Amino acid sequence: MKNKKNENTESLILEAAKSIFQTKGMNGARMQEIANKASINKAMLHYYYRSKQLLFEAVFKNAFSLLAPQLNTILNDDSSIEEKVRNFCSNYISFIIKHPYLPNFIIQELNRNPNFILKMKDNIGFPNTEKFKKQVVLEIEKGIIKPIKGEQLFINIMALNVFPFVAKPLIQTLIDVEDEEFEQIVEERKTEVADFIINSIKK
């Protein structure tokens, strides 16, 4: 076997890189800062990941592979729209509270380099909205929910869940609350958002 430090160092680097990239972005992150965080020499970053770009891509893929399964719960689950919405809002907000920088990181870096997501699309497990859209059509036909395009409903669900995390500094200042109260408001949204959506679409 190899040096046992090997695996240790590699994941140590990834963890440090995750933390720096997710808070400062590709452009704001410094290789030296990542090395410091991992308590190793800067040359090691290149030894294990060759370049800043490749290290960044490793972090990004790692982040996206964490997010994708969350989205798939609402897209591929077999329960009713109402159940899915209630489940998703609660679980997804819990998930983001645990990974607060994640959605913003992904959104920001995809804006910086939009065709970067194409590399992800090939992976199995990449979220697909087809099943969800069909289900929306079906429940409308059955008279369970009011007419709405699947795409619009999906965007609304995402927006209501994710936006408070992405725009936290702006929103927090606009509604003039401190951290503690903001966290409480976000916590409330686990059910608040679900109710808001169901109220709107349920017949």
Add this chain to the structure above:
Amino acid sequence: MKNKKNENTESLILEAAKSIFQTKGMNGARMQEIANKASINKAMLHYYYRSKQLLFEAVFKNAFSLLAPQLNTILNDDSSIEEKVRNFCSNYISFIIKHPYLPNFIIQELNRNPNFILKMKDNIGFPNTEKFKKQVVLEIEKGIIKPIKGEQLFINIMALNVFPFVAKPLIQTLIDVEDEEFEQIVEERKTEVADFIINSIKK
């Protein structure tokens, strides 16, 4: 009087800086690139704005002063909640279509430096949600709308309007549509979002 080129160059720089900063952010922007865009020498940027930081702040304030009045329409207007929501969704989405990079720019840079917004707070015209919150309480008492916290309703309105622009690359890939169709979906949201909100809160 001074050289008449003066004012011209200064606003030329601001326009170029706006374009570069809003697409690449503070960290991604290069002074040389801004100078190129303005077709002037790099030294001129420092002659008129002293430093990258100050040039950036000028751009940021400019952007924020464009956004603030938009928010104030829904916060300070005297019409009913329903009217305000319908008006705001239509006007705000039209506004962002004209300035597509603006919301993301503001959100991104506030995440990078959260206490930057405090400098804005002093300015008159900084959006304040007090009146809106009172109106929500009032319309609930009158039985016009269902119970909901003003803060939550405000966050929902913002989220549904802004999120598609902020997360465009992600959403567009997830729902698998090309630019043209995405623009059409966004256009639909001028009324779609308003209906969605009203449906949810109207008694």
Add this chain to the structure above:
DNA sequence: ACATTTGTTAACCAATTGGTTGAACTAATT
């Protein structure tokens, strides 16, 4: 035991980048 591979570091390098300088240019003012 010894050679080879793998892991780690300090020092170094070339390119980039924000910022400065001093001279040249322009247009009012005296």
Add this chain to the structure above:
DNA sequence: AATTAGTTCAACCAATTGGTTAACAAATGT
């Protein structure tokens, strides 16, 4: 015409930064 004040530029500078190198240390295999 000379002076003055503001404007513009080419060249330069120091610091930062991603990346490399060469030597050393620690495992591993034979």
